[in-house]
Amino acid sequence: MSTQSPAGAAQSTRGVIDAYLARLSERDLEGAVQLCVESVVWDAQSSPDVPWSGVRTGRDGVMEFFTTLHKHLKPEEFTVTHIVVEGEHGVIIGHLRDTVKATGNPLVTPFSAHVTVIDGQIVRYHLFEDTHALHRAMTER
Template structure:
């Protein structure tokens, strides 16, 4: 049953993230996948990725630059192989001391117990401002 597998995979992923088991969390991704985290060029972990190794790089870069303060999931909606994870987060940027507070949603697809798509949606403008406050688009 796709919905049961999808929900179980999402729940396991979130459990591993809470426990800071990045190897285990990344191990839930397929070897090749469609990953997208839109964002400014000044944010090194944003962009497209297509391999499990690149997903690990995403988390490595994320943790090199941010100190997670809060990660709260408020809703998980499952429809077959697809799920949407909704919540909010707060991080501190190591280099600037700035705070990033943003709602987020992740649209994922699970195939055979592995994530084959992961599209992350968050306030990319607030993220860019927190990481590089002087690089505001349109600023002279």
């Protein structure tokens, strides 16, 4: 349990989220992963046809998520429109556009991610996106 005041926790949460997004934009995956606690829970549920789908734990699991995702998708646009923070909880809202390498299909989806930050590190990350659009982009030829 964090001993920070709610205002201090919100500021820390926002700072960690900003750092995470900056590292992603720089393609610094190792740096992004290092913002997570070793026991992080990374939840990106989707379809069984999506290789990076599922719950992973630990920094190695997060790195596996990103490595698998980048093996299958060519990123084209990742836009964050809102970040909402309350205490140790933050929500990132935006939209993205990628191309699925195997099918050539576009993936266009809004997304949100619920990020929990305690003592300056991400302890939980839960991704929400249009899983139907993702399934179609991965499977239709």
